[in-house]
Amino acid sequence: MALPIQSTAFSDSLVILGAAGLVIPAFARFRVNPVIGFILVGLLVGPFGLGSLVDRAPWLYHVTITDTHSIEPFAEMGIVLLLFSIGLELSFKRLWSMRRAVFGLGAAELIGSALLIGVALHLIGQGWTGSVGMGLALALSSTALVLPMAGMVSPVGRTAFAMLLFEDLALVPIVFALGALAPNAADAGWDGILRTLWQGGLPIAVMLVLGRLLLPRLFGQAARTKSPELFLAASLLVVILSSIATTAAGLSPIVGALLAGLLIAETDYHTEVEVITAPFKGLALGVFLITVGMGLDLKVIAQNWQSLLTAVVGVVLAKAIVTAGLLRLSGASPGVSAETGLLMSSPSETTLIVLATAAQAQLILPSTAAFWQIVTAIGLTITPLLALAGRDIARRVELNRTGEEEEDASVEERTVIVGLGRVGRLVAQVLDAHSRPYIAIDADIDTLRHARKRGYKVMFGDITRPGMIERLGLEAASALVLTMDDRVQLVRTTAQVRALHPDLTIVARARDPNHAAELYRAGASDAVPETLESSLQLSEAVLVDLGVPMGPVIASIHEKRAELRAKIMQMANITHEPPIRRRTLRDAGK
CATH class of the missing domain: 3.40.50.720 (NAD(P)-binding Rossmann-like Domain)
Structure with a gap:
């Protein structure tokens, strides 16, 4: 007997909340990045894990996620809240000071990685339009994972943030460009890009003006009530309205979320907003990672492990070499270059969006998109391990560079x-x-x-x-x-x-x-x-x-x-x- 949709969604929600309540403290206790925990939970309770056994053991229904699509909106909300929190840590003055890194280094990193990966794919038999689509998709790095691990204070974090910010801004033009390359798109696709950029610029300009005028008053009234609930409601309202406005204009909702954070960062209430929205951001991000884990089919991975391993290693090496090389050319130290290169080397959650767009535009076959989606999921899973390897390599590089080993401290009484x-x-x-x-x-x-x-x-x-x-x-x-x-x-x-x-x-x-x-x-x-x-x-x-x-x-x-x-x-x-x-x-x- 089929269960009602409402009952299925409710059961899945309970599993997600229970997983978040167990994963975060358990992995924090053992000093393991919770990113891995959430992905493993998704793998365990998803349709390719225990969820595949529900027919034989009906009681597993209550501890598994049976409808993967029901939690996708929560995952998307997690990315939106993440970009909102990033905007809160910025300001227009700081963003302007980073313009060279964002539009110079960020653009070079994305184009260079996409070019290297795309050429390699074309040499192994992929059509040039498909190579362009997959090269751009795999060149993207994960904002959701990289920034929480690197922060925005260290040289690695600041450099990674500049490149990630450009990638987030470039996502919409990439999607429209792939649509323009579709066999049946003709020249209408490029007209669509120009129309979207023009239509998107107008609401952004209006949001900038209204935000500076209205947000201080809105949060000032919320602060006078001394009600945390009202403050939270006002914060979520700003994020949602900004995301809706940019979505209606043909841009990504993450652009609206980032803009909302930037506007609130200019007010006196940004610290309170950041603190009060942090739990929701962490929970929603966990839901997104669970969906990534649910996309891993261990049987498919076992059957194609050699080709998957080759693909993952190839993407990681290509992006790490391009990123580290560009940073060295820009004057960064060898340690920072190596650590940032490895940290940025895995694909992104937005890679899945671009791959789906390329498949929909008939630039690549659905089976090809499915293969690279598994590669992306594996890449997201190993991102914390790449971060650890990057830190260790950076340490060794810097120590060798200064000519100092880990000396014994007993040279003198001190x-x-x-x-x-x-x-x-x-x-x-x-x-x-x-x-x-x-x-x-x-x-x-x-x-x-x-x-x-x-x-x-x-x-x-x-x-x-x-x-x-x-x-x-x-x-x-x-x-x-x-x-x-x-x-x-x-x-x-x-x-x-x-x-x-x-x-x-x-x-x-x-x-x-x-x-x-x-x-x-x-x-x-x-x-x-x-x-x-x-x-x-x-x-x-x-x-x-x-x-x-x-x-x-x-x-x-x-x-x-x-x-x-x-x-x-x-x-x-x-x-x-x-x-x-x-x-x-x-x-x-x-």
């Missing part, structure tokens, strides 16, 4: 600083001011490169990697300073170091008193809670501004710090002064 963020840099500056030798280690290659340019003594090192603690030469170090952000890793590293070096002074950054107590129990000589130190500094500033002499102020602050430290140690069930601290204070007085 302080070892783990983590060279804002806290680590300040510690290094103070040690340098007092002519105290130090060496810092950090696992972020961009931080490493910038720190070396500014004169910091730093080497690459990942404290979480097995064997790294032993290689730091802590037996000859004067002290170890732990400044990482990871609360759990701080406690774990402190315990590991204390077990190996019972007499070493360990000073650790703590988030709050409870975290400081954990660090003391793990063996820290000193744990400095950020919340308490900021309160003490505020108190000192207030007393000085009120006219209290500096001597009594400093004495009272020190007394209060000692009192708070005693309470924290009591929380940690430590009833005596750590011997390492006592020795350090006594030696300092000699």
Whole structure:
């Protein structure tokens, strides 16, 4: 007996929400990118996984997705919200400053990759119009996956974003160009492109004017109500109306979403909008990735694994070579070029749209489109692995370029600083001011490169990697300073170091008193809670501004710090002064 459509859609929605609720925390716990989790869930519960067994085991209906088309609108909404969030992080001023990278480097990357892939396809027997269509399709990279992994702050993230932004803007002209190449299109297709660009420009101009006038007032009224629900409703209304306007004009809805984000970024409410829409973006993006996983048929992959492997490797290599080569020619460092090249090397979710358009225009056979759709799904699945490989290659390239290996930190007796963020840099500056030798280690290659340019003594090192603690030469170090952000890793590293070096002074950054107590129990000589130190500094500033002499102020602050430290140690069930601290204070007085 067939189930009603409404019941099927409701069941699929429950499976999707349940998958999101399980995948995100489970994979975060094991530090695995949730992208892989969502794709695997789609593969497992989709029509080629457990969904194919529903006829033999009807109970599987409740834990599988039987109607793939019912969740496609949610996946499209995820891409729209992603582009909206990207727009929120931009501004028109920043976008204008990136124009050379977007329309120069971005255009060169897309055209170069499409040309190389298209020529290769033509040489193996594909018609030239089909080669053009598939070359353009496979040259696109995934905005939905690349930006969340690369961010928009690092050199890799900024470079990738410029190229991805051009690809998103070029999507509509590509689709219309393929329509113009159709055998039955004649010259009407090119007229359609010009008409679409003219009709699309008018609503965009109107949106720019109305957005600057109306959006501050709209969100101002929503802010006065102090209602998060109303703020969310206003945000979604702007996104939806902008997407509808550009769709009606013949452009992609993602153009409207990006424009809405840019307009809101110019207001005083962009941070609140970004925070309040983030959960919906993550959930909708997860739905999209589930649909990608549902398109993977393991039987077809097993039957054609050699040709699929060749296709995936060929596309990845072609795009990585073109992207890395263009970045090197533009002056980027070898490490950034290599990492960006691999990160951008897999196909995109929009590749599926362009392939479908090429098949519909009769430029390629449906069987050819289906083959490359599987290649695209596999490429999306391995994107996180390519990102990891890119980081590792970038690290090795940069280390070889600077002529420095992962040196042993035991060259002399010095302080070892783990983590060279804002806290680590300040510690290094103070040690340098007092002519105290130090060496810092950090696992972020961009931080490493910038720190070396500014004169910091730093080497690459990942404290979480097995064997790294032993290689730091802590037996000859004067002290170890732990400044990482990871609360759990701080406690774990402190315990590991204390077990190996019972007499070493360990000073650790703590988030709050409870975290400081954990660090003391793990063996820290000193744990400095950020919340308490900021309160003490505020108190000192207030007393000085009120006219209290500096001597009594400093004495009272020190007394209060000692009192708070005693309470924290009591929380940690430590009833005596750590011997390492006592020795350090006594030696300092000699």
